Amino acid sequence: MFEEKQAAAGQSTAPGKVVGIDLGTTNSLVAFMQGDTPVVIPGDDGSNLVPSVVAVPVAQAGKAVRDTIVVGHAARTSLLSFPERAIYSVKRLMGRGVEDVTEELKLFPFKLAADIQPGEVLRILLGGTEYTPPEISAHILRQLKRNAERYFGSPVTQAVITVPAYFNDAQRQATKDAGRMAGLEVLRLVNEPTAAALAYGLDRKKEGIVAVYDLGGGTFDISILKLHDGIFEVIATNGDTHLGGDDIDNLLIVVAIEDIKGDDGIDLRIAAGAHAETIQALRKAVIDAKIQLSSAESAAIDIALPGGKRYQRTITREQYEQLIAPVIARTVEPCKSALRDAGIKPEQIDEVVMVGGSTRIPKVRALVDELFALTPRGKHPHIELNPDEVVALGAAVQANILGGGSAATEDMLLLDVTPLSLGIEALGGVVAKIIQRNSTIPASATEHFTTGVDGQTNVAIHVLQGERELAKDCRSLARFDLKGIPPMTAGLPRIEVKFLIDANGLLHVSATEQRSGKAAEIEVKPTYGLTDEQVESMILESFDFAEQDFAERQLIEAKNDANTILDAVAKAHDHAAWQQLTASERDAIAQAQRHLASILEGGDLDAIRAGTASLDKATTRFAEIMMDSAVTSAIGGQTMNEASESLGQAPNAPHPFAPADFK
Amino acid sequence: MTTEQKLEYPVLTSDYFAVFGLPRKLSIDVAALEKQFYKLSRKLHPDLNAQAGPEAQAEILAQSSQLNDAYRVLKNPVTRVEYLLEITGFRINENNADKKTDAPRVPADLLEEVFELNMQLEEMRANNKMGEDDPQLRADLERARTQFTDQLAAVDHDLEQTGKAWDSALDQADDVGKKAIAKDLAALLDRRGYLRNLVRDVNETLEKP
Numbered sequence: 001m002f003e004e005k006q007a008a009a010g011q012s013t014a015p016g017k018v019v020g021i022d023l024g025t026t027n028s029l030v031a032f033m034q035g036d037t038p039v040v041i042p043g044d045d046g047s048n049l050v051p052s053v054v055a056v057p058v059a060q061a062g063k064a065v066r067d068t069i070v071v072g073h074a075a076r077t078s079l080l081s082f083p084e085r086a087i088y089s090v091k092r093l094m095g096r097g098v099e100d101v102t103e104e105l106k107l108f109p110f111k112l113a114a115d116i117q118p119g120e121v122l123r124i125l126l127g128g129t130e131y132t133p134p135e136i137s138a139h140i141l142r143q144l145k146r147n148a149e150r151y152f153g154s155p156v157t158q159a160v161i162t163v164p165a166y167f168n169d170a171q172r173q174a175t176k177d178a179g180r181m182a183g184l185e186v187l188r189l190v191n192e193p194t195a196a197a198l199a200y201g202l203d204r205k206k207e208g209i210v211a212v213y214d215l216g217g218g219t220f221d222i223s224i225l226k227l228h229d230g231i232f233e234v235i236a237t238n239g240d241t242h243l244g245g246d247d248i249d250n251l252l253i254v255v256a257i258e259d260i261k262g263d264d265g266i267d268l269r270i271a272a273g274a275h276a277e278t279i280q281a282l283r284k285a286v287i288d289a290k291i292q293l294s295s296a297e298s299a300a301i302d303i304a305l306p307g308g309k310r311y312q313r314t315i316t317r318e319q320y321e322q323l324i325a326p327v328i329a330r331t332v333e334p335c336k337s338a339l340r341d342a343g344i345k346p347e348q349i350d351e352v353v354m355v356g357g358s359t360r361i362p363k364v365r366a367l368v369d370e371l372f373a374l375t376p377r378g379k380h381p382h383i384e385l386n387p388d389e390v391v392a393l394g395a396a397v398q399a400n401i402l403g404g405g406s407a408a409t410e411d412m413l414l415l416d417v418t419p420l421s422l423g424i425e426a427l428g429g430v431v432a433k434i435i436q437r438n439s440t441i442p443a444s445a446t447e448h449f450t451t452g453v454d455g456q457t458n459v460a461i462h463v464l465q466g467e468r469e470l471a472k473d474c475r476s477l478a479r480f481d482l483k484g485i486p487p488m489t490a491g492l493p494r495i496e497v498k499f500l501i502d503a504n505g506l507l508h509v510s511a512t513e514q515r516s517g518k519a520a521e522i523e524v525k526p527t528y529g530l531t532d533e534q535v536e537s538m539i540l541e542s543f544d545f546a547e548q549d550f551a552e553r554q555l556i557e558a559k560n561d562a563n564t565i566l567d568a569v570a571k572a573h574d575h576a577a578w579q580q581l582t583a584s585e586r587d588a589i590a591q592a593q594r595h596l597a598s599i600l601e602g603g604d605l606d607a608i609r610a611g612t613a614s615l616d617k618a619t620t621r622f623a624e625i626m627m628d629s630a631v632t633s634a635i636g637g638q639t640m641n642e643a644s645e646s647l648g649q650a651p652n653a654p655h656p657f658a659p660a661d662f663k
Numbered sequence: 664m665t666t667e668q669k670l671e672y673p674v675l676t677s678d679y680f681a682v683f684g685l686p687r688k689l690s691i692d693v694a695a696l697e698k699q700f701y702k703l704s705r706k707l708h709p710d711l712n713a714q715a716g717p718e719a720q721a722e723i724l725a726q727s728s729q730l731n732d733a734y735r736v737l738k739n740p741v742t743r744v745e746y747l748l749e750i751t752g753f754r755i756n757e758n759n760a761d762k763k764t765d766a767p768r769v770p771a772d773l774l775e776e777v778f779e780l781n782m783q784l785e786e787m788r789a790n791n792k793m794g795e796d797d798p799q800l801r802a803d804l805e806r807a808r809t810q811f812t813d814q815l816a817a818v819d820h821d822l823e824q825t826g827k828a829w830d831s832a833l834d835q836a837d838d839v840g841k842k843a844i845a846k847d848l849a850a851l852l853d854r855r856g857y858l859r860n861l862v863r864d865v866n867e868t869l870e871k872p
Contacts, residue, residue: 187713188710188713228701229701231701231704231705398710401710401711401713402710402713402714403713403714404713404714405711413704413705413708413710413711414710415704415708439731439735440731440734440735441728441731442709442724442727442728442731443728443731443732443735444728444729444732445732500724500728501728502709502724502728503708503709503710503724503727
């Protein structure tokens with residue numbers, strides 16, 4: 001704690017710190033570079049992980065004018081009691097259309113707005129209000145932003161956010177939009193496996209070929225990198241943006257539901273009735289069992305069923321591994337494709353890095369070991385860094401590089417690739433690929449278009465992403481309408497269109513009519529995205545709250561600090577050390593104490609902070625005397641705030657231990 | 664990198680060879696090319712210029728995307744030839760937007776073999792659909808696969824040799840020779856494209872469960 005305080009105080013003098021954020025399916029984290037080391041910033045509950053859950057608790061009578069939104073552990077707790085008022089795994093819905101998610105929504109308790117058309121941005125009903133997935137994600141990001149601001153004691157406005165490497169343009173854009181809504185300038189979207197490689201690459205100046213196997217809560221990525229002289233060059237990436245721990249949970253839930261239906265005749269399926277609470281209890285129970293089964297040979301599931309009966313089962317490791325085998329086997333093909341694209345044999349992989357909570361499953365580790373022939377070569381997958389934190393740590397490294405770099409990151413440079421081929425729809429609904437997958441980004445391509453009819457002034461371009469031959473099988477990104485082409489004979493205009501994928505993996509399009517030299521006007525219709533205006537309106541709302549929230553929070557925290565030290569001073573009179581103070585020292589303490597107490601309710605943030613600081617200063621010598629002399633020499637210069645711990649009452653420390661997970 | 668520091672950008676050029684300061688030759692030392700790519704990336708990558716102003720960033724983005732495009736095209740010996748023929752005007756760049764789906768013409772010397780292969784592929788696909796397996800047919804196709812893969816390797820070898828001829832013609836400013844070589848190169852590219860599709864089709868058909 002002592003060290004953290006020092007660090008926090010030191011950092012507050014450097015405004016504009018860029019943080020790294022892992023916006024995960026299950027948990028989210030924020031980290032920054034503290035000197036040469038990336039560290040995760042804990043929340044006010046002391047936990048490094050902020051569960052990616054957003055809830056609108058039931059409004060208290062006469063209190064809430066607007067919905068109060070809670071995020072993280074608090075939201076996860078309310079998921080159990082009011083499942084319909086909480087949203088989790090929203091990452092799976094980012095940049096998706098209603099036709100993509102119908103199947104999986106059967107197992108999630110979310111309700112979508114009834115009038116969503118295919119191709120529209122989803123809207124989720126939560127506590128009577130509709131939210132788009134980026135808005136939900138923005139709430140998670142704002143919580144992380146607040147945690148960082150609280151830690152630094154200064155506003156945070158710039159961030160690097162990680163995304164699955166296999167995210168398409170729409171999913172990336174949705175993530176960037178969420179950042180904007182949360183009041184964050186997103187300096188870069190970094191691919192999660194690449195970020196993990198950065199975190200691992202920091203303390204080991206490795207050379208060679210590295211594979212990063214990232215199986216998280218909802219997504220799977222495999223990336224193959226070439227490490228050379230500080231350059232992290234991604235040579236191939238592949239994955240599945242709908243494959244992760246969630247799928248294992250859902251599988252176990254389905255098995256239990258079938259079981260319960262057969263044995264007890266109760267149909268828990270959401271469609272069949274309002275058993276959302278039981279489903280959530282079951283979900284929690286299977287997740288607990290899943291976690292246990294990574295180390296234990298069996299786990300028990302025990303939940304209350306509607307009508308007073310209980311569902312009690314024991315699941316053995318063997319049964320569990322058989323059940324999940326098909327799920328984890330789905331990671332094999334993407335790995336093989338990535339190896340093929342990289343032109344590399346499994347035996348040529350020097351290191352394999354494991355990322356994501358699901359890589360704790362022994363069966364997953366065994367699969368990776370076999371896939372890359374590790375054991376026969378005397379190698380093991382890397383699990384040294386916490387698989388839940390490694391992506392955030394890598395994001396902090398990248399944030400540091402973008403912020404101008406430091407000694408630790410001096411020679412580091414990340415060269416990433418676009419995961420999917422970019423194409424345009426040509427005659428007959430065929431896709432003409434213009435930028436191949438696994439091209440290093442930024443990447444560009446130039447195409448020429450012309451008109452087919454005399455006097456035609458518009459040309460439409462349909463841009464897609466994916467590997468399939470036909471447009472209907474690829475992901476539609478956007479339709480561009482080139483306007484204002486000077487009327488000419490058909491085939492005469494020559495419109496040069498430049499497609500550019502930037503370092504975030506996001507597409508930019510610009511066009512010029514070459515005969516007139518005029519920049520053509522482009523109207524973009526994103527297929528699954530929000531328009532700029534929509535994002536803008538969502539930003540304004542959240543900004544008002546963000547400012548207000550930050551001010552309120554700072555005041556509450558200042559008051560808490562003041563109360564902590566006041567409590568400690570009140571108790572100090574009973575301590576033997578008090579007798580050793582001179583009369584004038586006691587007087588100074590009493591004066592500072594009275595002053596702080598008098599202004600505490602005034603709500604003047606600066607005054608309260610100053611009052612706390614002067615009381616802390618006045619008690620410095622008391623704190624020193626109070627400590628054992630040996631301890632005094634070791635800790636030196638400790639003040640009341642730190643010493644109060646030894647008074648038998650813990651201070652309101654900024655980062656206490658994490659609460660036990662909800663039981 | 665601070666904003667005041669002046670960056671020296673290579674002049675934005677439409678020629679990928681010039682990006683690396685190379686002549687328009689087909690023999691390229693790929694290891695040296697990679698080294699140069701890394702060196703230029705350290706100068707031009709957007710990550711290392713994130714604190715620059717918006718205008719400088721737009722410029723950086725244009726430069727670094729061109730650097731990446733150039734490296735991607737030049738490190739691969741086949742795309743390198745395609746690109747050279749395109750910028751020297753010896754082979755017209757078929758615009759993707761108007762590209763038809765019809766396959767490249769069958770090289771005359773392969774006509775007979777390809778005809779037979781297509782019959783076998785049809786038969787194999789039909790067998791696959793019915794879940795049947797004809798060991799003789801499979802063996803024939805395996806043999807065809809080896810044969811066409813070898814021919815593909817031979818084309819790659821020819822491309823390399825013809826590329827060397829191009830380079831010396833360039834050195835001697837032999838414009839007539841260059842024209843003839845470019846024609847050979849274009850023919851080799853067509854043949855290669857055709858063979859590659861054949862090998863791909865055979866692979867797909869054989870590997871289907």
